[in-house]
Amino acid sequence: xxxxxxxxxxxxxxxxxxxxxxxxxxxxxxxxxxxxxxxxxxxxxxxxxxxxxxxxxxxxxxxxxxxxxxxxxxxxxxxxxxxxxxxxxxxxxxxxxxxxxxxxxxxxxxxxxxxxxxxxxxxxxxxxxxxxxxxxxxxxxxxxxxxxxxxxxxxxxxxxxxxxxxxxxxxxxxxxxxxxxxxxxxxxxxxxxxxxxxxxxxxxxxxxxxxxxxxxxxxxxxxxxxxxxxxxxxxxxxxxxxxxxxxxxxxxxxxxxxxxxxxxxxxxx
Numbered sequence: 001x002x003x004x005x006x007x008x009x010x011x012x013x014x015x016x017x018x019x020x021x022x023x024x025x026x027x028x029x030x031x032x033x034x035x036x037x038x039x040x041x042x043x044x045x046x047x048x049x050x051x052x053x054x055x056x057x058x059x060x061x062x063x064x065x066x067x068x069x070x071x072x073x074x075x076x077x078x079x080x081x082x083x084x085x086x087x088x089x090x091x092x093x094x095x096x097x098x099x100x101x102x103x104x105x106x107x108x109x110x111x112x113x114x115x116x117x118x119x120x121x122x123x124x125x126x127x128x129x130x131x132x133x134x135x136x137x138x139x140x141x142x143x144x145x146x147x148x149x150x151x152x153x154x155x156x157x158x159x160x161x162x163x164x165x166x167x168x169x170x171x172x173x174x175x176x177x178x179x180x181x182x183x184x185x186x187x188x189x190x191x192x193x194x195x196x197x198x199x200x201x202x203x204x205x206x207x208x209x210x211x212x213x214x215x216x217x218x219x220x221x222x223x224x225x226x227x228x229x230x231x232x233x234x235x236x237x238x239x240x241x242x243x244x245x246x247x248x249x250x251x252x253x254x255x256x257x258x259x260x261x262x263x264x265x266x267x268x269x
Contacts, residue, residue: 003084010080011048013057013073018046020064035059051081051135082139085229089222092231093146098213102158102195102204102248106168107177109140110147111157111184111192116177117141119169152189158204158245158252161197164265178266185259193252194261203247211238211245 021031021042028046029039037056044050052060054074061070079087093099101108107116117140121133128136146153164181167174185192195204210222221232221241232238253261 005087006080006084007048009076010051013052013077014046014048016073017042017052017060017064017070020060020066020070021046024064026064031060031063034063052077054078078138078142081135082142083136086136086139086143088231090143090145092212092214092220092222093143094149095214095216096146096149096153096212097151097215098154099146099211100156100245100249101210102208102245103163104160104204104208106163106166107159107181108157108208110144110155111159111181112140113173113177113180114141115173116169119173123168147184147187147190154189156191156193156249158193158195158248160195160204161261164194164262175266178262181262182259182266185255185262191255192258192262193249193255194258195248195252199251201251203244203251206244209241209245211241 021028026034027039028042032039032042035056036059041050041056045052045056054077057074057077058071060066061068064070082090101110103111106120109117112120114137117137118133121128121136147155159181164178168177181192184190195202208224211219212222213219218233219235219238219242221238223230223232223241232241252258
């Protein structure tokens, strides 16, 4: 496991499953046969070494007569599946009253469809396993809950034009992604802008960035690079990021122009 918090959750879940199994006088092999898994998988889950899927927990709950107590752990297990840096970022996004992001190489994570995110992770090097890809895509989709928070935060994005043209995952995936951008961009609390490639003055040449203003009036930044992913709380650094993001938005197409631009691309896709 990547972090102690997730490991502790999985070990606690594993102990509960083991306790219910022993109370039911079942062996690991018997439980595995009853729920459609091998005894090695049951053993790994009980030891906190494997992350059980929701159906594993539901089936184990029924087979062991746990009355919903094992199934009730699905939410905790689901959160433990996500990398720690994603969980930490999602917690911050949940506190945001304002969120702004500039994406230079691909569609921003909060705007991605599952198919687009899947394609991105599949092309990473060194390669991820299928289980890792499933975990990462799930984590990225879970972060999209920020759009549903009440009260609604103000959410703005600036996308480089090239990110709307690059057919990551193929033409159909790109088309679905453009359709999703239009859908999200029409929400009253969301604004999406496009930064045209022909701009000769561009404040975003230092790369992608994300800014969050929290309920306690704290402002923080988030930055991802080749091998790093960090939250920025230093007030001077955040101020620089805010200045750059403000200039990026001013240099980009307006939200209305941007939606028209995406609609035109969709017509050509």
